[in-house]
Amino acid sequence: MTDYEVSVQQLNDLLTDENGDFCMPSRDFNEVYPGILLGNERVATNVRRLRQLGVSHVLNAAHGDSHAHVNTGARFYAGTGIVYHGVPANDTDHFDLGAYFAECSDFMERxxxxxxxxxxxYVHCQKGYSRSATLVAAFLMIRRGMDVRGAVATVRERREIGPNDGFLRQLCQLGDGLRNEGEQEHKND
Known part of the structure; x- marks a missing residue:
């Protein structure tokens, strides 16, 4: 077991209510950061709604055609002017979502x-709760310089989320890696 500066338990404490319970999202989507809408598949599959919201890009964190995925793709959005990017993530503790952090952060920045x-x-998975929330937190860390606690708290303040412990661990790893890179840059100055 690796120790991180911020623990998975500390992040889970940010995500639960006063009774220690996780809450499911109360809305189909929320704007969790300026220009970033985090939500579920219902909105992702409603092109008219996406257009009403001014969405120019869709990031599907549940790309695929199994029951746990959202079967959209570039072809689904063809002719709409919406740019699509998909990640075939599974919402399991052992799925390596961290392998997609950089490319998804780049997509969101663009x-x-x-x-x-x-x-x-519009960043989504099935419920806008675990996979997509993790990718938005990673973006805030990589592209907006937030630490892991600040990134998770920023998203949680605006939407009920509950990334699985494996994803939280990967965010902790990312946070430690980014902090170590920052320390190296200071040493090289």
């Missing part, structure tokens, strides 16, 4: 910089 006024990205 989405937010899209067009003259910036774009809006």
């Amino acid at each position: 989405a937010l910089a899209h067009g003259s006024g910036g774009g809006r990205v």
Whole structure:
């Protein structure tokens, strides 16, 4: 067992209510950071709704056609002007979502910089609760310089989320790695 600066339990404490219970999302989506909408498959599969919301990009953290995935893709959004990116993630403790952190953060950054006024990205999985929430937290760490606790808390303040412990562990690893990179840069200055 590896020790991280911030533990999985400390992150879980941020995610639960006063009784220690996790809450399911009360809405189909929430804007959890300017230009980043985090939500479920119902909105992701409703192109008219996405257009009403001004969405320019969709990041599907549950790409695939099994029962635990959302079967959309670039073809689903063809002709809509919506740019699509999919990650075939499983919501299990042992799935390596961290392997996708950099590419998804890059996609979200490009989405937010899209067009003259910036774009809006809809990040989703089935419920907008675990896989997609983890990718948004990773983006906030990689691209907005937040620490793991701040990133998870930022998302949680605006939406009920509950990444599985494996994903929280990967966010802790990311946080430690980013902190170590920062310390190395200071040593090289």
